[in-house]
Amino acid sequence: MVNDPLKNAEAQLRSVAELIGLSDKEIKILLKIDNLLKGEISIKDDKGKIKKFKAWRSQHNNARGPYKGGIRFHERVTENEVKALSIWMTWKCALAGIPFGGGKGGVIVDPKKLSVSELEKLSRAYARLISPVIGDKKDVPAPDVNTDGSIMAWMLDEYEKKVKHGEPGAITGKPLALGGSKGRPEATGLGGYYILKFLVDALGLEKKPTIAVQGVGNVGSYFSKFAHDGGYKVIALSDSRNCIFDDKGIDVHKALAWKADSGSFVGYSAGRIVSADEILDVKCDIFVPAALENAVRGDNVERIKAKNIIEMANGPISPEAEARLTEKGVIIVPDVLANMGGVIVSYFEWCQNLSGYYWEVEEVRKRLEDVMKPAFGNAWGEWISLKKEKGSKIPFRMGAYSIAVRRVIEAMRLRGKI
Ligand code: GLU
Numbered sequence: 001m002v003n004d005p006l007k008n009a010e011a012q013l014r015s016v017a018e019l020i021g022l023s024d025k026e027i028k029i030l031l032k033i034d035n036l037l038k039g040e041i042s043i044k045d046d047k048g049k050i051k052k053f054k055a056w057r058s059q060h061n062n063a064r065g066p067y068k069g070g071i072r073f074h075e076r077v078t079e080n081e082v083k084a085l086s087i088w089m090t091w092k093c094a095l096a097g098i099p100f101g102g103g104k105g106g107v108i109v110d111p112k113k114l115s116v117s118e119l120e121k122l123s124r125a126y127a128r129l130i131s132p133v134i135g136d137k138k139d140v141p142a143p144d145v146n147t148d149g150s151i152m153a154w155m156l157d158e159y160e161k162k163v164k165h166g167e168p169g170a171i172t173g174k175p176l177a178l179g180g181s182k183g184r185p186e187a188t189g190l191g192g193y194y195i196l197k198f199l200v201d202a203l204g205l206e207k208k209p210t211i212a213v214q215g216v217g218n219v220g221s222y223f224s225k226f227a228h229d230g231g232y233k234v235i236a237l238s239d240s241r242n243c244i245f246d247d248k249g250i251d252v253h254k255a256l257a258w259k260a261d262s263g264s265f266v267g268y269s270a271g272r273i274v275s276a277d278e279i280l281d282v283k284c285d286i287f288v289p290a291a292l293e294n295a296v297r298g299d300n301v302e303r304i305k306a307k308n309i310i311e312m313a314n315g316p317i318s319p320e321a322e323a324r325l326t327e328k329g330v331i332i333v334p335d336v337l338a339n340m341g342g343v344i345v346s347y348f349e350w351c352q353n354l355s356g357y358y359w360e361v362e363e364v365r366k367r368l369e370d371v372m373k374p375a376f377g378n379a380w381g382e383w384i385s386l387k388k389e390k391g392s393k394i395p396f397r398m399g400a401y402s403i404a405v406r407r408v409i410e411a412m413r414l415r416g417k418i
Pocket residue numbers: 068069070071140141142143144145172173314339340342343344346
């Protein structure tokens with residue numbers, strides 16, 4: 001299968017293994033998925049008809065702590081994708097330095113085609129399926145593509161019914177009223193904005209770069225709003241159908257409010273509307289893919305004109321595309337670093353649930369920056385050393401992976417697993 005995310009995850013690990021000298025045996029151990037729960041869930045739709053959905057929970061590695069990662073509802077989600085996403089969570093948590101391993105869940109469904117009551121039934125059925133393998137010390141799910149706080153609330157409620165006790169730390173990304181954390185909904189986007197600032201500093205840029213953002217789901221919309229409020233010019237913004245382009249800079253709040261009211265960017269008064277795909281051609285300083293995997297691949301990489309890239313989605317640039325862009329001098333801030341804000345605030349939420357003491361949003365945001373700053377600095381420093389030692393064509397991802405993978409290996413060695 002072309003552009004299989006699992007193949008990409010494997011290729012990335014093999015590349016870092018070559019740089020830091022891991023054996024084939026170690027690579028095999030590191031790629032092993034600890035547990036894969038696979039099932040079919042069924043619900044009665046609003047007309048009383050039975051509908052079936054394929055579902056997974058992949059638990060990759062828990063050497064550093066309970067498995068952690070979101071649940072994705074998407075009509076094209078696959079088993080390999082869920083596995084790859086769980087592997088990336090392991091590296092992300094290790095690089096962030098938070099005490100979790102990697103997990104991910106997925107259900108094949110287009111949630112837009114379900115009514116609210118069908119969505120609730122599906123979420124509850126999924127929670128029943130995974131309830132034997134999750135828990136605040138085992139595996140802690142959270143939102144991902146097309147899932148949010150209300151879905152987490154249904155899942156937690158169903159899980160607690162099953163285990164017959166309250167356990168808010170078993171799921172993060174919950175609404176505040178059920179033990180959620182202030183600052184969680186916007187955390188991934190805000191974390192990406194911190195990364196933008198760290199990158200600008202690391203590159204010593206005097207002028208604020210222009211930005212093009214692909215995807216306006218939770219991550220892309222919060223990222224764009226923070227960037228806009230921070231004085232950056234967002235010159236292009238795309239959803240799954242259209243791209244709005246304005247080289248004078250888009251008023252992100254207004255454009256997103258227009259889309260929220262009317263359902264699309266079409267008809268928005270400023271800028272030009274082109275097809276969604278044309279976001280790839282935009283001449284900007286920083287391209288921010290914030291949609292799905294493999295947005296940039298071997299067959300379309302030549303269209304990218306951005307000087308640098310911040311990966312806010314998971315796995316948006318294929319290894320082949322990454323190699324070609326790196327060759328040209330494009331710096332790609334990898335997903336495991338750029339979008340770690342969400343899982344870091346999930347970690348804060350879990351800490352608050354376990355201690356029963358809740359923080360103000362200012363504290364959440366400050367602590368988020370305090371965790372992300374050294375994560376960026378360590379990955380950047382490691383990348384510079386790797387380039388000096390092994391050659392200049394090494395992608396930034398390898399700096400991040402080198403640190404993350406070595407942390408996981410250390411934990412596995414201490415446990416006698418490697
Ligand atoms: N789905 C998010 C991610 O890919 C957040 C995961 C979490 O909070 O556990 O990082």
